[in-house]
Amino acid sequence: ALPAKMRSKDKIAYYYDGDVGGVYFGPNHPMKPHRLCMTHHLVLSYDLHKKMEIYRPHKAYPVELAQFHSADYVEFLHRITPDTQHLFSNELAKYNLGEDCPVFENLFEFCQIYAGGTIDAARRLNNQLCDIAINWAGGLHHAKKCEASGFCYINDLVLGILELLKHQARVLYIDIDVHHGDGVEEAFYFTDRVMTVSFHKYGDMFFPGTGDVKETGEREGKYYAINVPLKDGIDDTSFTRLFKSIISKVVETYVPGAIVLQCGADSLAGDRLGCFNLSIDGHAECVRFVKKFNLPLLVTGGGGYTKENVARCWAVETGVLLDTELPNEIPENEYIKYFAPEYSLRIPNGHIVCTFSEILCY
Ligand code: TV7
Ligand code: CA
Ligand code: ZN
Numbered sequence: 001a002l003p004a005k006m007r008s009k010d011k012i013a014y015y016y017d018g019d020v021g022g023v024y025f026g027p028n029h030p031m032k033p034h035r036l037c038m039t040h041h042l043v044l045s046y047d048l049h050k051k052m053e054i055y056r057p058h059k060a061y062p063v064e065l066a067q068f069h070s071a072d073y074v075e076f077l078h079r080i081t082p083d084t085q086h087l088f089s090n091e092l093a094k095y096n097l098g099e100d101c102p103v104f105e106n107l108f109e110f111c112q113i114y115a116g117g118t119i120d121a122a123r124r125l126n127n128q129l130c131d132i133a134i135n136w137a138g139g140l141h142h143a144k145k146c147e148a149s150g151f152c153y154i155n156d157l158v159l160g161i162l163e164l165l166k167h168q169a170r171v172l173y174i175d176i177d178v179h180h181g182d183g184v185e186e187a188f189y190f191t192d193r194v195m196t197v198s199f200h201k202y203g204d205m206f207f208p209g210t211g212d213v214k215e216t217g218e219r220e221g222k223y224y225a226i227n228v229p230l231k232d233g234i235d236d237t238s239f240t241r242l243f244k245s246i247i248s249k250v251v252e253t254y255v256p257g258a259i260v261l262q263c264g265a266d267s268l269a270g271d272r273l274g275c276f277n278l279s280i281d282g283h284a285e286c287v288r289f290v291k292k293f294n295l296p297l298l299v300t301g302g303g304g305y306t307k308e309n310v311a312r313c314w315a316v317e318t319g320v321l322l323d324t325e326l327p328n329e330i331p332e333n334e335y336i337k338y339f340a341p342e343y344s345l346r347i348p349n350g351h352i353v354c355t356f357s358e359i360l361c362y
Contacts, residue, residue: 012052012321013130015117016040020137023110026102030273031151035307036137038335042315045333051322057117065115068158068187070146077153078108101148111154114138118156118300122163125258125296132297132321136314139262139302141181142208150179150207158187160298161194161260168257169193174247176286177264177302178274180211180227190221195254199243201275202229226250232275236282243286251293259295263287263317264302265310269347272305280313280347287317308338312345
């Protein structure tokens with residue numbers, strides 16, 4: 001195979017397992033894995049599968065998950081079921097399982113699939129078998145070594161970065177989910193081998209409450225964690241300007257060997273939990289900007305709670321990574337009903353509102 005720099009087009013690996021779309025967190029829970037199915041059907045309807053390699057991820061083994069998580073926590077996730085959980089109230093509390101992180105049918109298999117996707121993506125990049133690897137099911141950035149947090153059980157991003165560190169001296173982690181990427185920051189807070197940069201809403205008790213600009217890393221990791229706390233309503237102009245100026249400076253000075261980009265879509269306007277005012281084009285502009293550095297790139301999903309918009313956003317971003325612009329009219333497909341009445345790729349009018357946004361701490 002020709003090396004990347006001698007090929008004219010990037011080679012893209014895309015990880016998807018239809019089984020994740022059937023997972024159900026429970027009544028009223030904002031996290032809806034069905035959005036992954038919707039994303040995949042949009043990708044197929046635009047024929048994007050013809051321009052990339054599609055893989056079904058392996059189900060990560062408990063020992064692989066224990067590269068970051070404690071063995072007892074992994075063992076508990078493996079063992080617990082909705083029928084037996086009433087017998088384990090102490091452990092449920094210890095591992096922070098409950099309302100935000102419920103125990104549901106096939107929970108462990110769900111974790112194995114989304115983590116397997118991010119691990120496989122990192123390995124394929126390491127072996128230079130692709131330039132960009134995508135796992136929309138991944139990006140669960142809140143999970144901690146010994147506990148679940150904020151809809152996240154296993155931290156696939158940390159596992160993917162640990163895999164990349166086997167081949168790279170330095171990895172840059174960028175997080176545009178509306179929430180602070182606390183689990184990834186914490187995992188690498190004391191090392192200079194990973195630089196973490198999170199953009200997020202901060203203040204008014206917004207979850208998880210961390211991510212002050214003054215949190216910058218400690219010991220060897222001092223100045224290798226960057227936090228960009230933002231207020232409600234930030235728009236495309238302010239967000240992309242900030243994003244580009246920070247990320248270009250970081251790449252220039254840190255010189256990473258690979259980049260991991262968490263593309264949480266809850267930073268879009270009209271999200272059920274988020275409070276930013278980004279359009280899909282603004283969100284995708286960040287992805288386009290990161291792609292231009294031509295470094296091995298691992299792209300994941302993350303949050304995103306207005307599922308029609310999540311699917312639109314990640315389909316557009318799959319197109320951006322493939323250098324393919326998608327026509328605004330959504331092609332006929334078996335999921336088209338979700339995109340009624342306009343059947344368009346842009347967020348329907350009324351979602352993006354005009355507000356004055358001001359950036360905290362800058
Ligand atoms: C990456 N916000 C994850 C973001 C995780 C946010 C939270 C909910 C929520 C949970 C529900 C539910 C909800 C409408 C929204 C302090 C609490 C308040 C539980 C009800 N409806 C990501 C996590 C955040 C669960 N958690 O970054 C079941 O909102 O704010 C909190 C914590 C205590 C627990 N309660 C919420 O995007 C993937 N949870 C309905 C049913
Ligand atoms: Ca973030
Ligand atoms: Zn989020």
